[in-house]
Structures are given as structure tokens and as C-alpha cells.
Amino acid sequence: MNNGVSAALGLAITDLVIVGDSRLTIQQSLGVIACQKETLMAQLSHHRES
Numbered sequence: 001m002n003n004g005v006s007a008a009l010g011l012a013i014t015d016l017v018i019v020g021d022s023r024l025t026i027q028q029s030l031g032v033i034a035c036q037k038e039t040l041m042a043q044l045s046h047h048r049e050s
Contacts, residue, residue, distance in 0.1 A: 009050070
């Protein structure tokens with residue numbers, strides 16, 4: 001997902017729809033629900049900064 005978002009930003013895309021099998025991952029990246037797994041928090045933080 002990070003690669004797709006990075007590519008969209010590089011192309012100056014302002015609207016992006018992300019569809020995936022992992023609703024949990026998408027909701028965590030949007031901040032809808034909290035990430036509880038400490039080992040994934042660094043990756044989530046990096047994604048949010050991108």
C-alpha cells in the first residue's frame with residue numbers, strides 16, 4: 001500500500017481510493033482504529049508521515 005500511495009503522491013494525484021483485503025490495515029492507516037501491535041507501530045508511523 002505504501003508504494004501505491006507514494007506513486008500517487010509523485011504523480012500529484014489528489015484523490016485516491018484504496019481497496020484492499022485488509023480493512024483493519026486501511027482503518028489503522030486512516031486513524032479510524034488504533035494499532036495495538038508494537039512491532040507494526042513503526043511501519044504505521046512511517047506510512048502516516050509519507
